[in-house]
Amino acid sequence: MREAQSSGDVATRASRGVAGRSRSSRATADSAALSAVLEAVPFACAAYARDDGSLVVANRRFHDEFGALPEHAQRARLLQSLHGGDVADAEPAEVHAPHSARWYALHWRDTAHAGRELALLTAVDISERIETLDTHKTQQEKLLFTSRLMSVGEMAATLAHELNQPLAAIVNYLNGSLRLVDQAGGPVQVERALRAARAQAEHASAVIARVREFVRAREPRRDAHELPALAATVLELLRLEAERLQLRIDLALAPALPAVYADRVMVEQVLLNLVKNAIEAMREVPAKRRELRIEGRVNLDGEIEVRVCDRGHGLSAADQDQLFSPFFTTKTDGLGIGLAICRSIIEYHEGRLFFEPRDGGGSVFGFTLPRAEGRA
Ligand SMILES: Nc1ncnc2c1ncn2[C@@H]1O[C@H](COP(=O)(O)OP(=O)(O)OP(=O)(O)O)[C@@H](O)[C@H]1O
Ligand SMILES: [Mg+2]
Incomplete structure (x- = not known):
């Protein structure tokens, strides 16, 4: 009966030095009786002395679930170990045990046993309920x-x-x-x-x-596609709007770019969204600054990288944090889903969607795509 012994040890240690031999052995017997009761409880359970906060007995579950306790485990110290060190005076009813990463509901009850005032702690594992909720x-x-x-x-x-x-x-x-x-x-x-x-x-x-x-086109169909053709389709769709705003579009694709492995319509949609945002960002700037540049090149990782660079109003630090969250918009007529859609499409293609401020003012929105070589 390892558990009875170990609880007994704790009890003996807890009461050692309090009084003489016979008192000590009576205390041991009392603790053993209490320990037997706690063992029968189907939860992690421990009794603390109300006067000095020392641990009197704990059942096996308690030892198993909360690990080895310090020799004179104090109630405050126990709470500290349950909280990873941060306990104010409030004793929360639900705690997250850091070493086991499980959730416990704590119940404290004051009681007396063999003339000693005790605080009885029951810790019920509620991890499953919390996980289900999550x-x-x-x-x-x-x-x-x-x-x-x-x-x-x-x-x-x-x-x-x-x-x-x-x-x-x-x-x-x-x-x-x-x-x-x-x-x-x-x-x-x-x-x-x-x-x-x-x-x-x-x-x-x-x-x-x-x-x-x-x-x-709900089901993506990935294939080898040439970037210049994709860009041409998108620019054709935006031609009128660009003309209306007297906006120059500079298509700067590196020569002989390898084909990308992608769903054509989806990538066109991404480029369309980014160019539309860029155009919208330049509405308020003077016409001579309305210049959009689309760059395409192979990056250092060997992926194809497309960058849409504008001379618009740029982005505040706070807006940058929320940029890709669905329904974030600063436009009166915006839905705020353009970039969220772009990001899921690009991530589906094992690529990366990114933002960086542009040198000399404006924004750069870019994405990477894998090359088709050996895949399609
Ligand atoms: N090129 C850009 N320059 C400056 N701000 C931008 C640029 N692109 C996006 N943003 C900012 O990010 C926000 C979110 O863009 P997103 O495309 O997701 O939504 P939206 O353009 O507002 O609406 P829609 O769903 O119609 O595209 C924009 O409202 C704008 O504040
Ligand atoms: Mg948009």
């Missing part, structure tokens, strides 16, 4: 996030679907009008205006077609 919480958060993203995706799909028909009709009416103006030899200004309107409507249809493709 997983529940993260699951809930995830669900909330996915459902919000899903509704954004669904909204995009609905909009794309609903706008497709009227846009096609607008293009048809414009074509008809152009034919009529042509037949009637109508004013050339009207013809020019109609052509411009048709170009806009066709562009809107193209954007919607891309959204539909993106929403449909």
Whole structure:
């Protein structure tokens, strides 16, 4: 009976030097009786003397779960070891034991035994309940996030679907009008205006077609893709907006870049989001500073690195911390999901999305992608 002995040892040590021999042996017998009771309790359990706080007896579970206790374990010291050293005067009801990383609910009861005032401590292991609560919480958060993203995706799909028909009709009416103006030899200004309107409507249809493709492409398909082609698609989509803002776009891709191993639509979406943010950041700066540079190169790790560099207002230190959190936005019309989506797409591709301030003002948003060599 190792446990009875060890509790007995503790009890003997605790009472040694208090009085003479017979008193000491009676105390030992009392402690043994108390120890037998504590052993029968199905939780970690210990009794402390209320006068000096020393440990009188503890059951085996207590020793097993809280490890070896100091020779004259004090109640305060026990709490300290349970808290990893930080106990104020408050005695919390739930503690996290640092050495076992388990959670315990502590119950203190005052009692008396064999003429001694005792404080009885029961520590119930509640790790499972805490863990269940924790997983529940993260699951809930995830669900909330996915459902919000899903509704954004669904909204995009609905909009794309609903706008497709009227846009096609607008293009048809414009074509008809152009034919009529042509037949009637109508004013050339009207013809020019109609052509411009048709170009806009066709562009809107193209954007919607891309959204539909993106929403449909739920399952990523990774393949070898050339960066210049990806960049060209994205720049075409943003051409009108760039022209409207008189913004120069400088595409600086290193020659003969190796192909990337990626899902084309997804990476286009990332680049689109980053360039859109860059353009939005330059709205308020003087036109001559509105210059956007897209760089592409092989970095020191052999990955393909793309950098979108703007001359916008940059970012405060506080904003940098929250940048990639979903729903963080400083724009009145922003959803704050652009960068969060970019990050999950890039991480899915085993790459890295990063931000750094740009020399001379503005921001650099960049990402890395693996090269396709040997993979596709
Ligand atoms: N190039 C940039 N320069 C300065 N700030 C930026 C830049 N890109 C992003 N930010 C900041 O990060 C925030 C989050 O960007 P994110 O793309 O995730 O959301 P958003 O652009 O606000 O909305 P949306 O969901 O429509 O993209 C922005 O609101 C802006 O404050
Ligand atoms: Mg954005």
